[in-house]
Amino acid sequence: MGDSLLTVEGLRKAYPGVVANDDVSFSVKPGEVHALLGENGAGKSTLVKMIYGLVRPDAGRMTFEGVPYEPSSPHEARGTGVAMVFQHFSLFEALNVAENVALGMENPPKQRQLSRQIREVSETYGLPLDPDRLVGDLSAGERQRVEIIRCLLQDPKLLIMDEPTSVLTPQEVEILFETLNKLRAEGTALLYISHKLEEIRALCDSATILRLGKVVGTCDPRASSARQMAEMMVGQELHTPSREMKEPGEIVLDLAALSVKSANPFGTSLKNVTLQVRAGEVLGIGGVAGNGQDELLAALSGETPAPSDAVKLNGQEIGHLGPNARRALGLLAAPEERLGHAAAPDMSLTENALLTGAIREDMVSNGFLNWGKARSFAESIIREFDVRTPGPGNAARALSGGNLQKFVIGREILQRPVALVVNQPTWGVDASAAAQIRQALLDLAAAGCAVICISQDLDELMEISDRFAALNEGRLSAPKPAKGLTVDEIGLMMGGAHDLEVAHV
Amino acid sequence: MDLSSINPLVLIASLMVASTPILLAAIGELVVEKSGVLNLGVEGMMIVGAICGFAVAVESGSPALGFIGAALGGAALSMLFGILTQYFLSNQVATGLALTLFGLGLSALIGQGYIGIKPPATGDVNFGPLADLPVLGTILFRHDLMVYISLGLIAGVWAFLKYSRAGLILRAVGESHDAAHALGYNVRTVRLMAIGFGGACAGLGGAYLSLIRVPQWTEGMTAGAGWIALAIVVFASWRPWRVLVGAYLFGGVTVLQLNLQAAGLDVPVQYLSMSPYIITILVLVIISSNRGRASLAAPAALGRVFHASS
Numbered sequence: 001m002g003d004s005l006l007t008v009e010g011l012r013k014a015y016p017g018v019v020a021n022d023d024v025s026f027s028v029k030p031g032e033v034h035a036l037l038g039e040n041g042a043g044k045s046t047l048v049k050m051i052y053g054l055v056r057p058d059a060g061r062m063t064f065e066g067v068p069y070e071p072s073s074p075h076e077a078r079g080t081g082v083a084m085v086f087q088h089f090s091l092f093e094a095l096n097v098a099e100n101v102a103l104g105m106e107n108p109p110k111q112r113q114l115s116r117q118i119r120e121v122s123e124t125y126g127l128p129l130d131p132d133r134l135v136g137d138l139s140a141g142e143r144q145r146v147e148i149i150r151c152l153l154q155d156p157k158l159l160i161m162d163e164p165t166s167v168l169t170p171q172e173v174e175i176l177f178e179t180l181n182k183l184r185a186e187g188t189a190l191l192y193i194s195h196k197l198e199e200i201r202a203l204c205d206s207a208t209i210l211r212l213g214k215v216v217g218t219c220d221p222r223a224s225s226a227r228q229m230a231e232m233m234v235g236q237e238l239h240t241p242s243r244e245m246k247e248p249g250e251i252v253l254d255l256a257a258l259s260v261k262s263a264n265p266f267g268t269s270l271k272n273v274t275l276q277v278r279a280g281e282v283l284g285i286g287g288v289a290g291n292g293q294d295e296l297l298a299a300l301s302g303e304t305p306a307p308s309d310a311v312k313l314n315g316q317e318i319g320h321l322g323p324n325a326r327r328a329l330g331l332l333a334a335p336e337e338r339l340g341h342a343a344a345p346d347m348s349l350t351e352n353a354l355l356t357g358a359i360r361e362d363m364v365s366n367g368f369l370n371w372g373k374a375r376s377f378a379e380s381i382i383r384e385f386d387v388r389t390p391g392p393g394n395a396a397r398a399l400s401g402g403n404l405q406k407f408v409i410g411r412e413i414l415q416r417p418v419a420l421v422v423n424q425p426t427w428g429v430d431a432s433a434a435a436q437i438r439q440a441l442l443d444l445a446a447a448g449c450a451v452i453c454i455s456q457d458l459d460e461l462m463e464i465s466d467r468f469a470a471l472n473e474g475r476l477s478a479p480k481p482a483k484g485l486t487v488d489e490i491g492l493m494m495g496g497a498h499d500l501e502v503a504h505v
Numbered sequence: 506m507d508l509s510s511i512n513p514l515v516l517i518a519s520l521m522v523a524s525t526p527i528l529l530a531a532i533g534e535l536v537v538e539k540s541g542v543l544n545l546g547v548e549g550m551m552i553v554g555a556i557c558g559f560a561v562a563v564e565s566g567s568p569a570l571g572f573i574g575a576a577l578g579g580a581a582l583s584m585l586f587g588i589l590t591q592y593f594l595s596n597q598v599a600t601g602l603a604l605t606l607f608g609l610g611l612s613a614l615i616g617q618g619y620i621g622i623k624p625p626a627t628g629d630v631n632f633g634p635l636a637d638l639p640v641l642g643t644i645l646f647r648h649d650l651m652v653y654i655s656l657g658l659i660a661g662v663w664a665f666l667k668y669s670r671a672g673l674i675l676r677a678v679g680e681s682h683d684a685a686h687a688l689g690y691n692v693r694t695v696r697l698m699a700i701g702f703g704g705a706c707a708g709l710g711g712a713y714l715s716l717i718r719v720p721q722w723t724e725g726m727t728a729g730a731g732w733i734a735l736a737i738v739v740f741a742s743w744r745p746w747r748v749l750v751g752a753y754l755f756g757g758v759t760v761l762q763l764n765l766q767a768a769g770l771d772v773p774v775q776y777l778s779m780s781p782y783i784i785t786i787l788v789l790v791i792i793s794s795n796r797g798r799a800s801l802a803a804p805a806a807l808g809r810v811f812h813a814s815s
Contacts, residue, residue: 054687074689090684092677094805103677104688108670 005030005189006051006069006082006158011060013046019213020046024060026208026215028158033180033190035200035221038210039233039430044193047210048160051191052084053077065157078106083151084160085144093136093266097146100135104150121152125179136266140289141172148179159183160191165199169288170458170491177203195431196459197226211235234431248466249279252450253300253331253419254312258319260299268292268474270299275469275476277419277450282441284465284482285454287494292474293454294336297423300452301333302326313419327359330418334408336427336454338401342408345397349389352396353378353411360415377414385410386436402433409437419450426460438464458490470494511764514643517757521644521652522718524756526551526710526727528655530734531741531748532662533706538738539666540699541679541806545601546586547707548731549608554579554708555715556612559624559722562712568627572651572712579708580701582608587700591693594810609725619722627651627717651713656749658706663745675699679804682811692811707731733782740789742802747789755785 004027011024021043028034036044049055051062053071062069064080071077074084091100098115102108109117115131122129127145135143144164151159161180165173180190180203194200200207201221209217209232217232258273270292277283287293298304300311302323311319313331321329335341343352354374358364363373378392385406389399396404409425425441426434442464445451454471455461461468462482469479472495480493530547537544557578562571586604589595630653632646666672675695678685682692714730715722733755741747758781766777 053689074687078689086687090681090687092680092684094680094802095673095677099673099677102670103673103685103690 003029005032005065006191007063008047008051009061009063011047011050011062012058013043013050013055014058021050021057022213024210024213024215026218028189028191030157030189031184031187032206033184033192033204035204035207036191036193036210037197037200037207037229037233042210042233043213044210045162046213048084048162048191048193051077051158052082052160075106078104078154078156081155081157082160083154083156083158084162085147085151085164086162091135091143091146094134096132096134097129097138098131100146101131101150101153104147105154117153118149121149125149125152125182126175127179139291141168144168144176148176152183156188158189158191160193162193163195164192165194165196169494170487172288173199197221197229200229201226209233230431248281249448250314251276252279252314253277253452254315255300256310256312258299258306258310260295260304260306262292262295263298263304264294266290267295270295271474273299273474273476275479277452279448279450280445281466282445282451282453282464283479284461284468285452285471285476286456286458286461286468286490287471289456291471291495293423293456293471295474296471296476297333297335297421297454300331300421301335302331324359327356327415330360330416331421332356332360332412332415332417332419333421334412334423334425336423338404338408339397343396343404346395349382349387349392349394349396349399349407350375350378352407353381353392356411357415381407381410381414384414385440402429405429406433406437409440413440413444417444417449419452420444421452421454423454424456425453426455426457434460458487468493510768514640516760516764517644518647520753520757520760521648522756523760524752525652525655526713526718527730527734527737527755528749528752529651529658529710529713530707530731531737531752532655532658532745533703533710534734534738535741535743535745535748536662536666536675536706537699537703538807539679539743539804540675540696541682541804541809541811542590542696542700543597543601543808544583544586544604544700544703545598545735546583546604546608546731547703547734548727548729549605550579550582550704550707551608551711551714551727551731551734552612552725553582553608553615554711555726556616556619556711556722557708558712559619559715560615562624562716563619563622566625568625568716571624571716572709575708575712576705577708579706579711580704582611583700583704583707584697586704587697590810591696591700594812597808597810605731613724616722616724620724622722624716624720624722626720649717651709651717654709659745659749666745676804679806682806682809686811696811707734710734733785736786737789740786743804744802751785751789754788755781758784 007027009025011021013021024047036047038044046055050057053074053076069080071080098111098118101118102114108114118129118131127149129142129145129149135146164176168176184190192204204221207219207221208215209219211233219229255273255275258270260270262269268291273296275283299306302321306319308317308320313329318326318329339345344355354363354369357377361373361377363370375392381387382389382392387403387407389403399407409422412420425437429437438460441451441453453461453464465482467479468482468485470477470493477493530551534544534547554575558571558575561574562568582604586600589600590597627649629647629649636642636646666676674690678690678692678695686692711727714726719726737748737751741751762777762780766774
């Protein structure tokens with residue numbers, strides 16, 4: 001491989017108690033799009049952090065353009081020609097676009113000149129962006145453009161992208177791919193991390209698959225099926241959730257023209273949201289992040305009060321009730337943020353089980369807590385949802401994302417909800433745990449519960465929903481039967497491409 | 506009651522003097538908070554600055570050396586806070602409160618031998634003929650150097666935060682330390698420098714009290730000025746020029762109510778004494794009441810502990 005741009009050989013990084021990367025080797029050629037595949041915790045992020053100079057490897061060598069490459073900081077990596085688009089955006093909400101771009105550059109020009117450059121580059125690559133806007137006011141797709149343009153302005157030789165499409169609409173993904181293909185044609189190498197195997201098949205030239213920190217294989221994504229790649233990632237066969245079709249029952253949850261102002265200055269207020277969910281039905285709600293998902297969950301769970309007649313559960317007006325009163329009636333919710341919202345990170349699983357289960361599982365009498373019941377409730381969640389943890393006395397923080405998610409969802413399901421609202425139930429969860437959670441939601445619906453699943457993962461929504469609706473700037477589209485919906489239709493429901501245009505150079 | 510005894514020109518001139526200690530402490534704390542650190546030890550750093558400045562000035566006979574000593578003393582104490590919160594990841598609120606208590610005690614100890622002594626006098630800046638201008642001369646051109654330095658600091662901090670790259674990095678660190686770290690900025694160093702600057706400014710503010718405003722040393726002489734400085738930073742929405750307005754408002758009402766007391770206004774003294782606090786906070790609350798945009802000025806990472814592992 002004399003002509004490779006970046007070569008990684010025998011890279012190893014260990015953290016106390018866990019080996020994040022062990023003997024990882026691969027190489028990337030100029031103009032190649034190389035995919036890194038793996039489940040959560042497979043060590044992909046640690047690997048790219050080492051390449052970007054954020055983490056120092058314990059052992060192993062890297063060469064860049066044939067020269068030994070040991071970046072000790074991102075500054076050095078950027079100086080060498082490596083740029084990175086982060087999974088969790090490394091952006092500053094209260095600063096404007098130009099300031100954000102300047103922070104990611106080594107020698108930024110004066111603000112006015114930089115603004116002009118941003119306009120030029122964004123026009124060239126079909127990613128329109130106003131340099132003077134606050135990043136906090138931008139949509140997720142626009143924020144990603146900021147990150148990409150920040151990288152492009154430095155003419156990188158290698159661009160690392162960590163899960164870039166997880167927050168984009170299908171149309172936006174298409175346009176991103178055109179931009180990336182253009183970069184490839186210019187000779188820029190791409191290191192592309194994603195869960196979405198179909199995307200990798202469409203975009204990438206080669207793939208390295210990681211499991212538990214080790215390289216378990218390489219493949220040509222164009223010649224392999226998504227299922228083959230998934231099974232290489234997981235190391236076992238995958239079960240696709242199954243369901244039996246049946247007629248939905250009575251209307252359980254009924255929102256009538258619900259409008260709620262967002263509590264967050266950067267949030268999206270809900271406007272005139274109307275929806276009905278019947279018993280035994282799963283309503284999937286898609287949409288790009290930041291279009292009112294958090295607000296909708298808060299309005300349903302009771303965290304944000306609404307006019308009493310705007311929310312009805314089995315015909316009863318509950319808009320004015322708080323979360324505990326709604327729980328007592330059987331409307332349960334599992335929010336997106338696991339640590340800090342769905343679970344208290346430093347409290348034990350028993351305590352966390354008690355926090356939402358106290359009312360419906362009857363763990364309180366005369367103001368005193370029944371710890372025995374709480375503990376056995378926590379144990380039953382751990383048992384039935386296969387939560388991998390030493391015991392219910394462990395702190396929620398100590399669980400991996402997937403395990404904690406199983407616990408959080410299981411905790412609500414075991415309370416026999418009349419209606420359940422979940423937001424991003426499988427976000428950051430590995431494929432096998434995600435399949436389990438989806439199956440549990442389907443089983444719950446089959447048992448007659450009304451389920452609302454808010455998610456950004458369209459494949460997930462198509463897999464489990466009976467009907468599909470999309471949130472766009474706080475408005476909910478009219479729900480349509482999920483079966484037979486095309487990607488284009490979904491994209492239009494989600495608000496289209498948000499004024500994106502195709503690259504024109 | 507004789508209101509005619511109050512000369513408005515002298516009143517304005519003296520409000521600038523009365524406000525300077527708070528102004529200095531507040532602009533320092535503004536920089537600290539913009540970097541995402543909440544240092545509640547302003548009062549402690551002020552009083553340590555007051556005694557350090559006083560002692561150095563008395564021993565050396567030079568007020569200028571006194572102010573330098575005060576800045577160093579305040580900065581040294583702030584480094585204690587900086588090391589505890591940035592390296593040992595202690596809770597910022599608790600550490601800041603401890604710093605205030607520690608500073609009050611330490612200053613009393615150092616100040617044992619300095620009670621009842623007069624410090625060397627600080628002269629006013631000589632503007633020559635400008636000082637003889639009608640009206641403006643009295644208000645603007647007959648002050649000591651520190652008044653002008655404090656105004657210069659406000660302008661300097663404003664320009665630093667708005668136009669310089671270092672200022673942008675400081676704001677970025679205060680906005681999201683994780684993102685700043687991911688981009689390769691040294692969050693800890695930036696914050697330590699901000700904390701040191703805040704300490705030096707608070708020390709200068711304290712020394713201004715003991716060397717010019719009062720001028721003598723008494724235990725606990727800052728009497729809550731540090732807390733007012735903290736409140737002014739928050740209600741000024743972390744904007745330097747609003748800090749100036751808030752500090753001068755507080756100083757102005759303080760001077761005015763003293764004059765009213767002297768003039769024998771028929772209002773219980775207690776009400777007059779509390780009026781600066783109430784009026785300052787009321788006005789600043791009204792200014793910053795426009796939520797939405799105003800809350801954007803608050804550094805999003807304020808008071809959160811940063812650890813590079815994540």
